[in-house]
Amino acid sequence: MHALKTYPGSCHCGAVRFEIDTDFPELTMCDCSICRRKNALMVKVHEGQFRLLAGENNLTEYRFHTHTARHYFCKVCGIYPFHRKRVTPDFYGINVHCLEGFDPVDIPVRQAVGAAMP
Numbered sequence: 496m497h498a499l500k501t502y503p504g505s506c507h508c509g510a511v512r513f514e515i516d517t518d519f520p521e522l523t524m525c526d527c528s529i530c531r532r533k534n535a536l537m538v539k540v541h542e543g544q545f546r547l548l549a550g551e552n553n554l555t556e557y558r559f560h561t562h563t564a565r566h567y568f569c570k571v572c573g574i575y576p577f578h579r580k581r582v583t584p585d586f587y588g589i590n591v592h593c594l595e596g597f598d599p600v601d602i603p604v605r606q607a608v609g610a611a612m613p
């Protein structure tokens with residue numbers, strides 16, 4: 496079990512920087528049409544545990560299907576650092592590969608079913 500810690504994260508070019516507080520209860524892989532293509536491994540955090548530090552103007556928003564989930568990516572380097580969740584819009588899904596000093600070893604990975612959602 497990981498302790499509750501603050502993890503800094505960024506996109507590849509560094510324009511978008513953020514930090515989250517989490518103890519990594521689990522990671523999720525989603526099989527929806529966009530997550531499959533991103534191959535993202537995510538951790539879910541409440542918006543109160545997420546802080547965007549820089550790069551708000553560098554974020555581009557992509558919406559599809561029901562247009563509730565908001566998928567953000569950096570318009571400079573194209574990396575997807577996080578998105579707003581569709582079923583639980585006050586939560587962010589964070590791409591754990593954008594976090595500094597994070598080791599996914601020993602954290603359970605849950606396969607989320609996005610493709611089967613209406």
Ligand SMILES: [Zn+2]
Pocket residue numbers: 506507508509510511569570571572573574
């Ligand atoms: Zn970038």
